[in-house]
Amino acid sequence: MERAPYTTQLQAGLGLVNETRALLELWSPSMSASQLHDIALKSGRFPEITARRLRNIVSECFAPRYLTADGEPALHLKKLSAELPASELVQLMLIFTSRANPILGDFIRDVYWARYAGGYQEVSSDDARAFVERGIDDGKTSKRWSESTIRRVSAYLTGCCADYGLLERGLRSSRRILPFRISATTSAYLAYELHFRGIGDNAILNHDDWKLFGLERDDVLEEMKRLSLKGLIIIQSAGDVVRVGWKQHDMEELCDVLAKG
DNA sequence: CAGGAGTAATCTAGTCGCGT
DNA sequence: ACGCGACTAGATTACTCCTG
Known part of the structure; x- marks a missing residue:
């Protein structure tokens, strides 16, 4: 690009x-x-x-x-x-x-x-x-x-x-x-936003936007695990392969959840 | 369809004023 | 007083739409 x-x-x-x-x-x-x-x-x-x-x-x-x-x-x-x-x-x-x-x-x-x-x-x-x-x-x-x-x-x-x-x-x-430090709200927003833009789960982890917060791939994975503890996503990682279960259906829905804290 | 007038978007830099 | 950052606006480029 x-x-x-x-x-x-x-x-x-x-x-x-x-x-x-x-x-x-x-x-x-x-x-x-x-x-x-x-x-x-x-x-x-x-x-x-x-x-x-x-x-x-x-x-x-x-x-x-x-x-x-x-x-x-x-x-x-x-x-x-x-x-x-x-x-x-x-x-x-x-x-x-x-x-x-x-x-x-x-x-x-x-x-x-x-x-x-x-x-x-x-x-x-x-x-x-x-x-x-x-x-x-x-x-x-x-x-x-x-x-x-x-x-x-x-x-x-x-x-x-x-x-x-x-x-x-x-x-x-x-x-x-x-x-x-990136907040959970921000990481949830960013992860979902990249997802709904059609970026694949593995590519999301490497996206440049995370680097604004000093996060490399492994750090992003840790963030994603935090999100899954909060029930915002479901994450399965085995070795280099990561799969994410996206629980919200669109950004509107996600923002409602995030707004409630 | 070329050209050009008018307008909007974008880029750059001068100047001002505040805090140290 | 002076250096730094913020405010403002002129200049340039891009776009739109009209007219012949």
Whole structure:
């Protein structure tokens, strides 16, 4: 599969956790990005920001992250947003934001978890800058970026990690790595979502999205066993072969279960 | 069916303001 | 004061739809 190029889209907005929750409340199924923009504008929920800014947030952040695949992510998150604590919700946001912005996903997989595995306590914006410059050299961007864009995008990578709970928040060029572990809700959501996308049980274990949480195949298998203890799936593994019994029939049903906790 | 006007989506960078 | 991250908007590219 052809990988999408790195873009600077992240600078239209980082985690936007609260903004996303507000937009989820305003959004209803089948609503387009521009309709959402209009409604958000008229709602008065965003008095601090300009209409232009709101357009950026909706069309460059909310839509690419949550209005893909006919708005399925938004549909699910809307249901879960009201019930789940923010700490769990941000893990799902992390998945969708990383899918929308490959540069973020690659950064978390290749830099964040490598630093963690190496025993480091922090990730600095210099680490991020080195990653960005390497990406440019490797042709991951469609063109070379200006000095200031490199500087800002590097900062946005760590800033976004901070918004999603992987790194310490606050204004600093080197952020401390926080304890970050996938929640059962997130692993259930991700496992089922990959399953309903038609991915086979064994391939699910190797999917890149787990690596956002630092999980390799064997770790994912452990997560799946946890899920089976919770009664969310049935798992049979013998050697290299894994078979999963999927108890929920669609994402709607799963989200109902997850929302009840 | 070519072309082009109008519009939407996407990409990039200037600037502002806050916290240290 | 200054560095960093956030906000905003201009520039560019892609798309749509109309007209001759």
